Amino acid sequence: MNLPFKPVILTTDALIFVLFAVVAISAWYISRHQHLLAPWKKVARSRSGMIAAVILLVFVTVGLLDSLHFRPVLPGDAAVGKANYAVDVMSVFDVIAAPLKRKQEKTYSAPLSAYLFAKETVELPDGSEARVFPRLTYGGAHLKDPATEQTPDIVKRIVAGVAIAALAWNILLLCVTFWLSHRHGHSVRDTWSAIWKGHTEMPWREMLVTNGVVFLVFVPMMVLSAGYHVLGTDKVGQDVFYLTLKSIRTGLVIGTLTTLVMLPFALLLGILAGYLRGWVDDIIQYLYTTLNSIPGVLLIAASVLILQGVIDRHQDWFQTASERADARLFLLCMILGVTSWTGLCRLLRGESLKLRELDYIQAARAFGVSDYRIITRHILPNVMHIVLIAIVMDFSGLILAEAVLSYVGVGVDPTMNSFGTMINSARMEMARDPMVWWSLASAFAFMLLLVLSANLFADAVRDAFDPRIRGRLASPGFLSKYLPATPGR
């Protein structure tokens, strides 16, 4: 059978699916237990938290779409009888953004420009030569005379985009209103006014407005990108908007999978050390003090280079460049995870030490309940909130760390799109005269938006679960192990 594509599940894809499943199952589980649901309800009431959540949702959607990979079939010989699949792996997001990916110019062009950024000597039809800004192959190619037509055309497209955005937002608005009124059994009119007066339990007004803003910004951008490069093109003429969106997945993967990797270590070792004490505690403490005392960047650099060597020695493991790059990304997550479990581990150890002395656990021990049972039934559930807070708080730090590591040259594979690689190649463009600012600006804006909303959301989660943990987790230095850019380190 000749499928038009061959699904590819990269390592990180698989883990993302696992993570997604875990999140879904926990959500389902939590929704059935009131005491677990209560803090989440508190999160849901936080205005900044929910605004951030809406934005994060957009990022996550892009990231998930970008995680469904496949290899398209090559237009090969039908005579051979079996399909051949391309070597480059595509994702569903690539299909959606196919026009952006395909429309590659020669080199730099400014946002929304119809011309290349630099003058070139071209041959005129009459054989003479002139130095002009050449037209782009794709961007604004539909314009006959950009000087007069471009601005009206852009305005037209923006208006169309705004109109579509408004329409979409209105539909969303109606859906939400009807759904809420149906759910709470109020009239549509009451629900409507409750939303806009901010009387709903969840901050629906803020969420909807955020959503509206997201629509208003992105829909016109999408409409525009049909005919232009909204954020310009980079050195080899790739659309910066596309590159930026592609970077999101990398950021999300590093932010989430790293924690996923380190969790088993931190949970197991931390609880064991705190609960069992004695020599187990000594060994585990020794382990994390040793790991901690090696300057983080050196540890990460060495590990990345080693695993890089492993990848190089086993070329046959990977069929495509994406698989190689993905393996490196996965290994980077592993390394960051292995080198960063110590902070959480220490915290969990402390908490378990405390829990262990509680009366009911002492009683359970006296009754001869097995250690395994005590840990799984009593200790683990009671430290989960710390774990959760650690997950959301590490997330943003890890995205920032990726940028720095890529700068040092031990980050993701250079062929992979990420904020780090974008900044790395774009920072040199600052020195150009005239300056090429758009790559850096896009990376900055999108990264800021992602990290900012992650931070805001993390704040809301922490406030809901354990506001007192703030100091211990967010103390300066907790993450600075990966952040050599923070001076003083």
Added chain:
Amino acid sequence: MKGIITILALVLPASLGACSGPWNDPYPAQEAGKNILYSSFSERPKHLDPVQSYAENEAVFTAQIYMPPLQYHYLKRPYELTTLAATEVPKPTYYDAADRKLPETAGGAKVAYSVYEIHIQAGIMYQPHPAFAKDENGKYRYHQLKREDLKDVYELRDFKYTGTRELVADDYAFQIRRLAHPKLHSPIFGLISEYVVGLKDYAAKLQEATKAPSADGYLDLLQFPLDGVQVVDAHTYRIKLKGKYPQFVYWLAMPFFAPIPWEAERFYSQPGMSEGKNLSLDWYPVGTGAYMLTVNDPNRIMVMERNPNFAGEPYPSEGEDGDKAAGLLDDAGKMMPFIDKAVFSLEKESIPYWNKFLQGYYDASGITSDSFDQTVQITSSGDVTLADEMRKQDIVLQTSVATSVMYMGFNMIDPVVGGDSERTRKLRQAISIAVDQEEFISIFTNGRGIPGQGPIPPGIFGHREGLGEINPYVYDWVNSKPERKPIAFAKKLLAEAGYPNGIDKASGKPLVIYFDTTMSGVGGKSRIDWLTKQFQKIDLQLVVRNTDFNRFQDKIRKGTAQLFFFGWNADYPDPENFLFLLYGPQSRIKSGENAANYQNPEYDRMFERMQVMENGPERQALIDQMVEILRRDAPWVYMLYPKDYTLAHAWVYNRKPNKMANNGLKYQRIDPQLRQKKRAEWNHPVVWPIIVLLAVLALVLTPAVQSYRRRERAGGKLLPA
């Protein structure tokens, strides 16, 4: 509160303004207006000892300090050797196995030995150095030091006395012996010991001698004569080589053959000198050149000052066409050096470096900086004129063809792309067509390069350009200029090779080419993206295998790479130095320099003949044949011949890029007054944003303070917790 801010706003600019000149001047105020050249270095030089120094960033220093017998003419192109310490460029005399003198035109096979007799000028003096210092009795002051004597010595400056002496032929002979020193690793020892008579045995002898215990561990090379080098009189010495090696004369222009006084070796080898104090030739070189290294703090700054014992050298009075118009001959005949002092500051990141250049704090851009090329858009695409902003600052751009070639090599022992078969040849030719050098040059090198047509770059004997001189397997000659063959043609070649539409006919699978690289820094990603795009044009799938430097070298050495990007800078301007890169016995898997592992018996035979020929029509004809073989076999994609370029401010004179000679410092002249004026003009401090910032801060805080006051007055009502 407000008061404080007002005071700050007044005091801050005033206190900063107190220091004269621009605020952002990174140099000490007392240096203003002095005849000092400012430049930079990006990596600390590893070796300044001429036995070991080979890298270009080291040559920036060593070339000013040491005085090998010969140098390259500063202005003439193609490159030409001229005298430096020698009185004339030596001509070899040939002898056969029975020690009979042969005519100059003798063929390579007959020649058993060639002898170079070098005369050096009398009266050249060494720079002041403590190694030469003698006391009243004529004894060396610092040759019998004990560890305790060095207690308060941290730098060379801490020695109170210095001395000097005349340069003699013995010093040259001494340095050639040092090439075989067991403690020093000369990168050219392997090559040179093939030629210099007795050098290999000499190294073995020295190795043996180090095993025997000596009083102070000092290996005195003066005790061990070397057959191949004979000192005739105080200013004459002879080097005896095996066979005929016409390229040897070029080595005489490199620091490897510069003089080293035995006093220096003796001085630095005393106990306690190099341990912990870095007092060694690698750190404090001793030479007779125009400049001497006076400050060596490679973490921050290196300073070279005029050697007071340097007698001077006239500025060349002839040059290439156009040099006169460019003002490069204005100083003809004047005594060099012109600049008193050159300050090199450490600058690792390109952006600060570039911005400082634009602010006038560096006089000229470095030619050797790689990242600079990608960093800075100094010209518009595909053209060599400066951007308008820079022309406004009177910055001058000069380009000249470099003696380098950049290429993409196929590993010729790889079963897919390598080997001598019609299939792989066509595949390589197709790829050569698909990879668009012109686009590469315009995107990645600021247009400063010439598309490669073969292994020999312009400016080297054997390179041909002009009418119809193209690589006929990649280009067509259309309308009196080269035009890249169409992609359709490449696809046709590919189909003929058995890969129609990039699908391997035999297996039905798409053909995948693996590209090995170490590109990880800035611009790495865009290059990889670009290359992938080139292969896509002919439906080939390119997989980039990115790795670290060691792994990459390892692959090249083991011959497990498939396709890779390499470059070669000439050691000397002779076609041999390029064509040997594809000479079979030089294969990398046999630890040679032929990274493509190309092997073609016919070519190898021709190479051996060409190697010992003098430049002339006969040699040209032979080279033409060899180049034709290389073009057809296409073991390389001949990417480009990069152009050297230099950017300089209007106050710098006599600058001309010269890839072969690094001793350009003595030729340059600056106008410090103009520089000072321009710097002041370009660097007006802008203070208002700071004041605005403080004002905004005050504005933000005022209402809060007021509301607090009101509350306090209202009876200390509590703020919500």
Added chain:
Amino acid sequence: MIAFLVRRILYAIPILIGVNVLTFLLFFIVNSPDDMARMQLGQKRVSDEAVVKWKQERGYDKPSFFDAQASGIRKITNTIFFEKSVPLFWFDFGRAEADGRDIAHEIRSRMWPSLAIALPVFIVGMLSYITFALLMAFFRATYIDIAGILLCIFAMSVSGLFYIIGGQYVISKLWNLVPISGYVGGLNAWKFLVLPVVIGIVGGVGASARWYRTIFIEEINRDYVRTARAKGLSEWRVLFRHVLHNAMIPILTGAVVAIPLLFLGSLITESFFSIPGLGSYTIDAISQQDFSVVRAMVFLGSVLYIIGLILTDISYTVADPRIRLQ
């Protein structure tokens, strides 16, 4: 107290051995001695003999951990690991592979520029974060507080690289206020230090100020503060006399661990500003794969970290006499 110190120092030894084994393993897998030799000997014209000679001279031709040929204690001591890592314990760092220069000498001279940046960032930073946090706590729940928190979160969300790139561009290039990069010794260094120090402080404001604010607010909500207020003390006095005093304990003890590490400098700031400190030394060593320097820096880092831990413990007792060191 002395018994405590001795115990802690003895405890440090297995940790340092662990660190040594780990770095040794990691970097020897990355770089075999052959790789190191080739890396250091350069790219052009490297013969196999030169590689062998290089290894011999530096003792890299020995077995890594265990020498089966040797006898007795030599089985262990005649190895690369033993010869290269044991001298570290008496701070004999040896020479750099890359240029044969003395590492201890280098560390001594590079320490000062690193400190010249790290110390002002630390001290001025602490002071300004505390001031900022105090201000937020003082005006808590007003627009200043909310704006302050938002500012902090915003500052945290910007990558450190942007601060450096942006700072250099705006302050040095557009406004011509200070030199873009460089360093001189002595008092004239201030010109070069202003910008990296300001950027350092701004870069750290988000996380620190927010954390300090939490500590202050926590302290404000305690009973004794209410009592103090009830006595009629003004808000300023309450804050400065009581809250600040008590809140300083967690702040200072938390900061003590970082003090010894200040010596190590910052990797990226130093290389952007061409500061010849230990941070840029480390970065160079990584990129040149100079194992000797990396090993020395890792060792030094671990030692300083352990000192930091001990200092933290001591500072607890100083801050709170009820705590006894055992």
